[in-house]
Amino acid sequence: MLHNIKLVVFDLAGTTIYDDGSIALCFQQAMQQFGYTVPVDVINPLMGYKKPQAIQLMLEKYEPDASKITAELVATIHEQFEQNMIDYYEQLPVVQALPNAERVMMALQKAGIKVGLNTGFSRAIADVIIDKLGWMYHGLANYLVASNEVPAGRPHPFMIQRMMEQAGISNPKEVIKIGDTEVDVNEGKAAECLYAIAVTTGAFSREQLLPYTPDFILDDLAELLPILQIEA
Structure with missing residues:
Protein backbone atom coordinates (compact mmCIF):
# COMPACT_ATOMS: atom_id res chain seq x y z
CA MET A 1 0.00 0.00 0.00
CA ASP A 20 -28.01 12.86 -15.06
CA GLY A 21 -28.28 16.65 -15.01
CA SER A 22 -31.12 16.72 -12.48
CA ILE A 23 -29.04 18.61 -9.91
CA ALA A 24 -28.38 21.48 -12.30
CA LEU A 25 -32.06 21.38 -13.29
CA CYS A 26 -33.15 21.67 -9.64
CA PHE A 27 -30.79 24.63 -9.31
CA GLN A 28 -32.14 26.19 -12.49
CA GLN A 29 -35.73 25.75 -11.30
CA ALA A 30 -34.99 27.33 -7.92
CA MET A 31 -33.41 30.37 -9.59
CA GLN A 32 -36.27 30.58 -12.09
CA GLN A 33 -38.83 30.65 -9.27
CA PHE A 34 -37.27 33.93 -8.16
CA GLY A 35 -37.08 35.42 -11.64
CA TYR A 36 -33.55 34.44 -12.71
CA THR A 37 -33.05 32.46 -15.90
CA VAL A 38 -29.65 30.80 -15.62
CA PRO A 39 -28.35 28.48 -18.37
CA VAL A 40 -27.19 25.03 -17.31
CA ASP A 41 -23.73 25.69 -18.74
CA VAL A 42 -23.34 28.49 -16.19
CA ILE A 43 -24.53 26.26 -13.34
CA ASN A 44 -22.35 23.22 -14.08
CA PRO A 45 -18.95 24.80 -13.28
CA LEU A 46 -20.33 25.79 -9.85
CA MET A 47 -21.51 22.30 -8.91
CA GLY A 48 -18.74 21.63 -6.39
CA TYR A 49 -19.27 24.85 -4.45
CA LYS A 50 -21.21 25.22 -1.22
CA LYS A 51 -24.65 25.85 -2.66
CA PRO A 52 -25.39 29.26 -1.06
CA GLN A 53 -22.05 30.45 -2.44
CA ALA A 54 -23.02 29.19 -5.90
CA ILE A 55 -26.32 31.06 -5.62
CA GLN A 56 -24.46 34.22 -4.60
CA LEU A 57 -22.19 33.93 -7.65
CA MET A 58 -25.18 33.43 -9.98
CA LEU A 59 -27.00 36.42 -8.50
CA GLU A 60 -23.94 38.59 -8.97
CA LYS A 61 -24.02 37.64 -12.65
CA TYR A 62 -27.77 37.88 -13.29
CA GLU A 63 -29.05 40.54 -10.85
CA PRO A 64 -28.14 44.02 -12.14
CA ASP A 65 -29.22 45.72 -8.89
CA ALA A 66 -26.59 44.73 -6.34
CA SER A 67 -28.74 46.06 -3.49
CA LYS A 68 -31.19 43.21 -4.09
CA ILE A 69 -28.53 40.55 -3.48
CA THR A 70 -29.07 40.04 0.22
CA ALA A 71 -28.27 37.19 2.58
CA GLU A 72 -32.02 36.70 2.95
CA LEU A 73 -32.51 36.28 -0.81
CA VAL A 74 -29.63 33.80 -1.03
CA ALA A 75 -31.03 31.81 1.90
CA THR A 76 -34.55 31.77 0.43
CA ILE A 77 -33.36 30.52 -2.96
CA HIS A 78 -31.20 27.92 -1.24
CA GLU A 79 -34.15 26.68 0.79
CA GLN A 80 -36.08 26.22 -2.45
CA PHE A 81 -33.16 24.40 -4.08
CA GLU A 82 -32.76 22.17 -1.03
CA GLN A 83 -36.43 21.24 -1.10
CA ASN A 84 -36.26 20.57 -4.85
CA MET A 85 -33.30 18.25 -4.30
CA ILE A 86 -34.83 16.41 -1.34
CA ASP A 87 -38.04 15.89 -3.32
CA TYR A 88 -36.02 14.64 -6.30
CA TYR A 89 -33.96 12.11 -4.32
CA GLU A 90 -36.88 10.94 -2.18
CA GLN A 91 -38.92 10.21 -5.31
CA LEU A 92 -35.99 8.57 -7.13
CA PRO A 93 -36.45 4.77 -6.93
CA VAL A 94 -32.69 4.15 -6.77
CA VAL A 95 -29.70 6.44 -6.34
CA GLN A 96 -27.24 5.06 -8.85
Missing part, protein backbone atom coordinates in the same frame (compact mmCIF):
# COMPACT_ATOMS: atom_id res chain seq x y z
CA LEU A 2 1.24 3.47 -0.90
CA HIS A 3 2.50 5.97 1.69
CA ASN A 4 0.46 4.62 4.60
CA ILE A 5 -2.76 6.23 3.37
CA LYS A 6 -5.37 6.25 6.12
CA LEU A 7 -8.30 8.15 4.55
CA VAL A 8 -9.69 8.71 1.07
CA VAL A 9 -12.27 11.50 0.76
CA PHE A 10 -14.70 11.26 -2.16
CA ASP A 11 -17.12 13.84 -3.48
CA LEU A 12 -20.68 12.67 -4.07
CA ALA A 13 -22.47 13.80 -7.25
CA GLY A 14 -20.40 13.24 -10.36
CA THR A 15 -17.69 11.36 -8.48
CA THR A 16 -19.34 8.45 -6.67
CA ILE A 17 -23.00 8.84 -7.68
CA TYR A 18 -24.47 9.35 -11.12
CA ASP A 19 -25.75 12.82 -12.02
CA ALA A 97 -23.59 4.66 -7.87
CA LEU A 98 -21.06 5.35 -10.60
CA PRO A 99 -19.22 2.36 -12.08
CA ASN A 100 -16.78 0.74 -9.64
CA ALA A 101 -17.45 3.29 -6.87
CA GLU A 102 -18.69 0.67 -4.41
CA ARG A 103 -16.03 -1.85 -5.45
CA VAL A 104 -13.29 0.71 -4.83
CA MET A 105 -14.73 1.68 -1.44
CA MET A 106 -14.86 -1.96 -0.42
CA ALA A 107 -11.26 -2.52 -1.54
CA LEU A 108 -10.14 0.49 0.51
CA GLN A 109 -11.97 -0.81 3.56
CA LYS A 110 -10.36 -4.23 3.17
CA ALA A 111 -6.96 -2.51 2.98
CA GLY A 112 -7.66 -0.72 6.27
CA ILE A 113 -8.25 2.69 4.67
CA LYS A 114 -11.20 4.73 5.89
CA VAL A 115 -13.63 6.19 3.36
CA GLY A 116 -15.02 9.69 3.73
CA LEU A 117 -17.69 11.48 1.71
CA ASN A 118 -18.04 15.22 1.40
CA THR A 119 -20.31 17.41 -0.66
CA GLY A 120 -21.36 20.93 -1.55
CA PHE A 121 -24.90 19.88 -0.64
CA SER A 122 -26.37 20.59 2.76
CA ARG A 123 -26.53 17.76 5.30
CA ALA A 124 -30.28 17.43 4.75
CA ILE A 125 -29.76 16.54 1.07
CA ALA A 126 -26.68 14.40 1.72
CA ASP A 127 -28.51 12.32 4.33
CA VAL A 128 -31.31 11.47 1.89
CA ILE A 129 -28.75 10.35 -0.71
CA ILE A 130 -26.62 8.29 1.67
CA ASP A 131 -29.64 6.70 3.34
CA LYS A 132 -30.88 5.52 -0.06
CA LEU A 133 -27.46 4.12 -0.96
CA GLY A 134 -26.96 2.51 2.45
CA TRP A 135 -23.21 3.15 2.31
CA MET A 136 -22.82 4.08 5.98
CA TYR A 137 -25.09 1.25 7.12
CA HIS A 138 -23.24 -1.36 5.06
CA GLY A 139 -19.79 -0.13 6.07
CA LEU A 140 -18.68 1.18 2.67
CA ALA A 141 -18.23 4.71 4.04
CA ASN A 142 -17.12 5.83 7.49
CA TYR A 143 -17.60 9.60 7.48
CA LEU A 144 -19.90 12.15 5.86
CA VAL A 145 -19.39 15.91 6.08
CA ALA A 146 -21.60 18.43 4.28
CA SER A 147 -20.70 21.99 3.40
CA ASN A 148 -23.14 23.55 5.87
CA GLU A 149 -21.43 21.76 8.78
CA VAL A 150 -18.19 23.74 8.47
CA PRO A 151 -17.30 27.47 8.35
CA ALA A 152 -16.88 27.47 4.55
CA GLY A 153 -17.18 24.96 1.74
CA ARG A 154 -14.79 24.18 -1.08
CA PRO A 155 -12.16 25.17 -2.06
CA HIS A 156 -11.49 25.71 1.66
CA PRO A 157 -10.11 22.63 3.46
CA PHE A 158 -12.56 22.58 6.37
CA MET A 159 -14.62 19.54 5.35
CA ILE A 160 -11.50 17.42 4.93
CA GLN A 161 -10.06 18.73 8.18
CA ARG A 162 -13.31 17.91 10.02
CA MET A 163 -13.10 14.36 8.69
CA MET A 164 -9.45 14.07 9.70
CA GLU A 165 -10.43 15.07 13.25
CA GLN A 166 -13.15 12.42 13.28
CA ALA A 167 -10.67 9.82 12.05
CA GLY A 168 -7.92 10.87 14.46
CA ILE A 169 -5.56 11.82 11.62
CA SER A 170 -3.15 14.74 12.05
CA ASN A 171 -0.98 14.32 8.96
CA PRO A 172 -2.72 15.40 5.70
CA LYS A 173 -0.17 13.38 3.71
CA GLU A 174 -2.10 10.32 4.91
CA VAL A 175 -5.21 11.61 3.10
CA ILE A 176 -6.30 11.66 -0.56
CA LYS A 177 -9.11 13.77 -2.01
CA ILE A 178 -11.06 12.79 -5.14
CA GLY A 179 -13.65 14.87 -6.98
CA ASP A 180 -14.96 15.95 -10.36
CA THR A 181 -14.65 19.74 -10.22
CA GLU A 182 -12.10 22.53 -9.96
CA VAL A 183 -13.00 23.21 -6.35
CA ASP A 184 -12.59 19.54 -5.41
CA VAL A 185 -9.01 19.68 -6.68
CA ASN A 186 -8.31 22.96 -4.93
CA GLU A 187 -9.90 21.66 -1.72
CA GLY A 188 -7.47 18.74 -1.70
CA LYS A 189 -4.56 21.11 -2.30
CA ALA A 190 -5.72 23.52 0.39
CA ALA A 191 -5.91 20.65 2.88
CA GLU A 192 -2.37 19.63 1.80
CA CYS A 193 -3.49 16.10 1.00
CA LEU A 194 -0.94 13.73 -0.46
CA TYR A 195 -2.92 13.72 -3.71
CA ALA A 196 -5.75 15.84 -5.08
CA ILE A 197 -7.24 13.57 -7.74
CA ALA A 198 -9.83 14.51 -10.38
CA VAL A 199 -12.32 12.31 -12.21
CA THR A 200 -13.95 12.88 -15.59
CA THR A 201 -17.27 11.29 -14.64
CA GLY A 202 -18.96 14.52 -13.57
CA ALA A 203 -19.15 18.20 -14.39
CA PHE A 204 -15.66 18.73 -15.89
CA SER A 205 -13.92 17.08 -18.83
CA ARG A 206 -10.25 16.11 -18.81
CA GLU A 207 -9.43 19.23 -20.79
CA GLN A 208 -11.32 21.41 -18.32
CA LEU A 209 -9.57 19.78 -15.35
CA LEU A 210 -6.00 19.97 -16.66
CA PRO A 211 -5.46 23.70 -15.89
CA TYR A 212 -6.06 22.99 -12.17
CA THR A 213 -3.16 20.51 -12.12
CA PRO A 214 -4.64 17.58 -10.21
CA ASP A 215 -2.09 14.92 -9.31
CA PHE A 216 -4.02 12.39 -11.39
CA ILE A 217 -7.06 12.50 -13.67
CA LEU A 218 -9.11 9.30 -13.67
CA ASP A 219 -11.72 8.20 -16.19
CA ASP A 220 -12.89 5.45 -13.82
CA LEU A 221 -12.57 5.20 -10.05
CA ALA A 222 -11.08 1.72 -10.47
CA GLU A 223 -7.91 3.48 -11.67
CA LEU A 224 -7.34 4.60 -8.07
CA LEU A 225 -6.46 1.12 -6.82
CA PRO A 226 -3.22 0.64 -8.79
CA ILE A 227 -2.15 4.16 -7.82
CA LEU A 228 -2.48 3.14 -4.17
CA GLN A 229 -1.02 -0.29 -4.89
CA ILE A 230 -4.20 -1.99 -3.68
CA GLU A 231 -5.67 -5.14 -5.20
CA ALA A 232 -9.33 -5.07 -6.15
Whole structure:
Protein backbone atom coordinates (compact mmCIF):
# COMPACT_ATOMS: atom_id res chain seq x y z
CA MET A 1 0.00 0.00 0.00
CA LEU A 2 1.24 3.47 -0.90
CA HIS A 3 2.50 5.97 1.69
CA ASN A 4 0.46 4.62 4.60
CA ILE A 5 -2.76 6.23 3.37
CA LYS A 6 -5.37 6.25 6.12
CA LEU A 7 -8.30 8.15 4.55
CA VAL A 8 -9.69 8.71 1.07
CA VAL A 9 -12.27 11.50 0.76
CA PHE A 10 -14.70 11.26 -2.16
CA ASP A 11 -17.12 13.84 -3.48
CA LEU A 12 -20.68 12.67 -4.07
CA ALA A 13 -22.47 13.80 -7.25
CA GLY A 14 -20.40 13.24 -10.36
CA THR A 15 -17.69 11.36 -8.48
CA THR A 16 -19.34 8.45 -6.67
CA ILE A 17 -23.00 8.84 -7.68
CA TYR A 18 -24.47 9.35 -11.12
CA ASP A 19 -25.75 12.82 -12.02
CA ASP A 20 -28.01 12.86 -15.06
CA GLY A 21 -28.28 16.65 -15.01
CA SER A 22 -31.12 16.72 -12.48
CA ILE A 23 -29.04 18.61 -9.91
CA ALA A 24 -28.38 21.48 -12.30
CA LEU A 25 -32.06 21.38 -13.29
CA CYS A 26 -33.15 21.67 -9.64
CA PHE A 27 -30.79 24.63 -9.31
CA GLN A 28 -32.14 26.19 -12.49
CA GLN A 29 -35.73 25.75 -11.30
CA ALA A 30 -34.99 27.33 -7.92
CA MET A 31 -33.41 30.37 -9.59
CA GLN A 32 -36.27 30.58 -12.09
CA GLN A 33 -38.83 30.65 -9.27
CA PHE A 34 -37.27 33.93 -8.16
CA GLY A 35 -37.08 35.42 -11.64
CA TYR A 36 -33.55 34.44 -12.71
CA THR A 37 -33.05 32.46 -15.90
CA VAL A 38 -29.65 30.80 -15.62
CA PRO A 39 -28.35 28.48 -18.37
CA VAL A 40 -27.19 25.03 -17.31
CA ASP A 41 -23.73 25.69 -18.74
CA VAL A 42 -23.34 28.49 -16.19
CA ILE A 43 -24.53 26.26 -13.34
CA ASN A 44 -22.35 23.22 -14.08
CA PRO A 45 -18.95 24.80 -13.28
CA LEU A 46 -20.33 25.79 -9.85
CA MET A 47 -21.51 22.30 -8.91
CA GLY A 48 -18.74 21.63 -6.39
CA TYR A 49 -19.27 24.85 -4.45
CA LYS A 50 -21.21 25.22 -1.22
CA LYS A 51 -24.65 25.85 -2.66
CA PRO A 52 -25.39 29.26 -1.06
CA GLN A 53 -22.05 30.45 -2.44
CA ALA A 54 -23.02 29.19 -5.90
CA ILE A 55 -26.32 31.06 -5.62
CA GLN A 56 -24.46 34.22 -4.60
CA LEU A 57 -22.19 33.93 -7.65
CA MET A 58 -25.18 33.43 -9.98
CA LEU A 59 -27.00 36.42 -8.50
CA GLU A 60 -23.94 38.59 -8.97
CA LYS A 61 -24.02 37.64 -12.65
CA TYR A 62 -27.77 37.88 -13.29
CA GLU A 63 -29.05 40.54 -10.85
CA PRO A 64 -28.14 44.02 -12.14
CA ASP A 65 -29.22 45.72 -8.89
CA ALA A 66 -26.59 44.73 -6.34
CA SER A 67 -28.74 46.06 -3.49
CA LYS A 68 -31.19 43.21 -4.09
CA ILE A 69 -28.53 40.55 -3.48
CA THR A 70 -29.07 40.04 0.22
CA ALA A 71 -28.27 37.19 2.58
CA GLU A 72 -32.02 36.70 2.95
CA LEU A 73 -32.51 36.28 -0.81
CA VAL A 74 -29.63 33.80 -1.03
CA ALA A 75 -31.03 31.81 1.90
CA THR A 76 -34.55 31.77 0.43
CA ILE A 77 -33.36 30.52 -2.96
CA HIS A 78 -31.20 27.92 -1.24
CA GLU A 79 -34.15 26.68 0.79
CA GLN A 80 -36.08 26.22 -2.45
CA PHE A 81 -33.16 24.40 -4.08
CA GLU A 82 -32.76 22.17 -1.03
CA GLN A 83 -36.43 21.24 -1.10
CA ASN A 84 -36.26 20.57 -4.85
CA MET A 85 -33.30 18.25 -4.30
CA ILE A 86 -34.83 16.41 -1.34
CA ASP A 87 -38.04 15.89 -3.32
CA TYR A 88 -36.02 14.64 -6.30
CA TYR A 89 -33.96 12.11 -4.32
CA GLU A 90 -36.88 10.94 -2.18
CA GLN A 91 -38.92 10.21 -5.31
CA LEU A 92 -35.99 8.57 -7.13
CA PRO A 93 -36.45 4.77 -6.93
CA VAL A 94 -32.69 4.15 -6.77
CA VAL A 95 -29.70 6.44 -6.34
CA GLN A 96 -27.24 5.06 -8.85
CA ALA A 97 -23.59 4.66 -7.87
CA LEU A 98 -21.06 5.35 -10.60
CA PRO A 99 -19.22 2.36 -12.08
CA ASN A 100 -16.78 0.74 -9.64
CA ALA A 101 -17.45 3.29 -6.87
CA GLU A 102 -18.69 0.67 -4.41
CA ARG A 103 -16.03 -1.85 -5.45
CA VAL A 104 -13.29 0.71 -4.83
CA MET A 105 -14.73 1.68 -1.44
CA MET A 106 -14.86 -1.96 -0.42
CA ALA A 107 -11.26 -2.52 -1.54
CA LEU A 108 -10.14 0.49 0.51
CA GLN A 109 -11.97 -0.81 3.56
CA LYS A 110 -10.36 -4.23 3.17
CA ALA A 111 -6.96 -2.51 2.98
CA GLY A 112 -7.66 -0.72 6.27
CA ILE A 113 -8.25 2.69 4.67
CA LYS A 114 -11.20 4.73 5.89
CA VAL A 115 -13.63 6.19 3.36
CA GLY A 116 -15.02 9.69 3.73
CA LEU A 117 -17.69 11.48 1.71
CA ASN A 118 -18.04 15.22 1.40
CA THR A 119 -20.31 17.41 -0.66
CA GLY A 120 -21.36 20.93 -1.55
CA PHE A 121 -24.90 19.88 -0.64
CA SER A 122 -26.37 20.59 2.76
CA ARG A 123 -26.53 17.76 5.30
CA ALA A 124 -30.28 17.43 4.75
CA ILE A 125 -29.76 16.54 1.07
CA ALA A 126 -26.68 14.40 1.72
CA ASP A 127 -28.51 12.32 4.33
CA VAL A 128 -31.31 11.47 1.89
CA ILE A 129 -28.75 10.35 -0.71
CA ILE A 130 -26.62 8.29 1.67
CA ASP A 131 -29.64 6.70 3.34
CA LYS A 132 -30.88 5.52 -0.06
CA LEU A 133 -27.46 4.12 -0.96
CA GLY A 134 -26.96 2.51 2.45
CA TRP A 135 -23.21 3.15 2.31
CA MET A 136 -22.82 4.08 5.98
CA TYR A 137 -25.09 1.25 7.12
CA HIS A 138 -23.24 -1.36 5.06
CA GLY A 139 -19.79 -0.13 6.07
CA LEU A 140 -18.68 1.18 2.67
CA ALA A 141 -18.23 4.71 4.04
CA ASN A 142 -17.12 5.83 7.49
CA TYR A 143 -17.60 9.60 7.48
CA LEU A 144 -19.90 12.15 5.86
CA VAL A 145 -19.39 15.91 6.08
CA ALA A 146 -21.60 18.43 4.28
CA SER A 147 -20.70 21.99 3.40
CA ASN A 148 -23.14 23.55 5.87
CA GLU A 149 -21.43 21.76 8.78
CA VAL A 150 -18.19 23.74 8.47
CA PRO A 151 -17.30 27.47 8.35
CA ALA A 152 -16.88 27.47 4.55
CA GLY A 153 -17.18 24.96 1.74
CA ARG A 154 -14.79 24.18 -1.08
CA PRO A 155 -12.16 25.17 -2.06
CA HIS A 156 -11.49 25.71 1.66
CA PRO A 157 -10.11 22.63 3.46
CA PHE A 158 -12.56 22.58 6.37
CA MET A 159 -14.62 19.54 5.35
CA ILE A 160 -11.50 17.42 4.93
CA GLN A 161 -10.06 18.73 8.18
CA ARG A 162 -13.31 17.91 10.02
CA MET A 163 -13.10 14.36 8.69
CA MET A 164 -9.45 14.07 9.70
CA GLU A 165 -10.43 15.07 13.25
CA GLN A 166 -13.15 12.42 13.28
CA ALA A 167 -10.67 9.82 12.05
CA GLY A 168 -7.92 10.87 14.46
CA ILE A 169 -5.56 11.82 11.62
CA SER A 170 -3.15 14.74 12.05
CA ASN A 171 -0.98 14.32 8.96
CA PRO A 172 -2.72 15.40 5.70
CA LYS A 173 -0.17 13.38 3.71
CA GLU A 174 -2.10 10.32 4.91
CA VAL A 175 -5.21 11.61 3.10
CA ILE A 176 -6.30 11.66 -0.56
CA LYS A 177 -9.11 13.77 -2.01
CA ILE A 178 -11.06 12.79 -5.14
CA GLY A 179 -13.65 14.87 -6.98
CA ASP A 180 -14.96 15.95 -10.36
CA THR A 181 -14.65 19.74 -10.22
CA GLU A 182 -12.10 22.53 -9.96
CA VAL A 183 -13.00 23.21 -6.35
CA ASP A 184 -12.59 19.54 -5.41
CA VAL A 185 -9.01 19.68 -6.68
CA ASN A 186 -8.31 22.96 -4.93
CA GLU A 187 -9.90 21.66 -1.72
CA GLY A 188 -7.47 18.74 -1.70
CA LYS A 189 -4.56 21.11 -2.30
CA ALA A 190 -5.72 23.52 0.39
CA ALA A 191 -5.91 20.65 2.88
CA GLU A 192 -2.37 19.63 1.80
CA CYS A 193 -3.49 16.10 1.00
CA LEU A 194 -0.94 13.73 -0.46
CA TYR A 195 -2.92 13.72 -3.71
CA ALA A 196 -5.75 15.84 -5.08
CA ILE A 197 -7.24 13.57 -7.74
CA ALA A 198 -9.83 14.51 -10.38
CA VAL A 199 -12.32 12.31 -12.21
CA THR A 200 -13.95 12.88 -15.59
CA THR A 201 -17.27 11.29 -14.64
CA GLY A 202 -18.96 14.52 -13.57
CA ALA A 203 -19.15 18.20 -14.39
CA PHE A 204 -15.66 18.73 -15.89
CA SER A 205 -13.92 17.08 -18.83
CA ARG A 206 -10.25 16.11 -18.81
CA GLU A 207 -9.43 19.23 -20.79
CA GLN A 208 -11.32 21.41 -18.32
CA LEU A 209 -9.57 19.78 -15.35
CA LEU A 210 -6.00 19.97 -16.66
CA PRO A 211 -5.46 23.70 -15.89
CA TYR A 212 -6.06 22.99 -12.17
CA THR A 213 -3.16 20.51 -12.12
CA PRO A 214 -4.64 17.58 -10.21
CA ASP A 215 -2.09 14.92 -9.31
CA PHE A 216 -4.02 12.39 -11.39
CA ILE A 217 -7.06 12.50 -13.67
CA LEU A 218 -9.11 9.30 -13.67
CA ASP A 219 -11.72 8.20 -16.19
CA ASP A 220 -12.89 5.45 -13.82
CA LEU A 221 -12.57 5.20 -10.05
CA ALA A 222 -11.08 1.72 -10.47
CA GLU A 223 -7.91 3.48 -11.67
CA LEU A 224 -7.34 4.60 -8.07
CA LEU A 225 -6.46 1.12 -6.82
CA PRO A 226 -3.22 0.64 -8.79
CA ILE A 227 -2.15 4.16 -7.82
CA LEU A 228 -2.48 3.14 -4.17
CA GLN A 229 -1.02 -0.29 -4.89
CA ILE A 230 -4.20 -1.99 -3.68
CA GLU A 231 -5.67 -5.14 -5.20
CA ALA A 232 -9.33 -5.07 -6.15
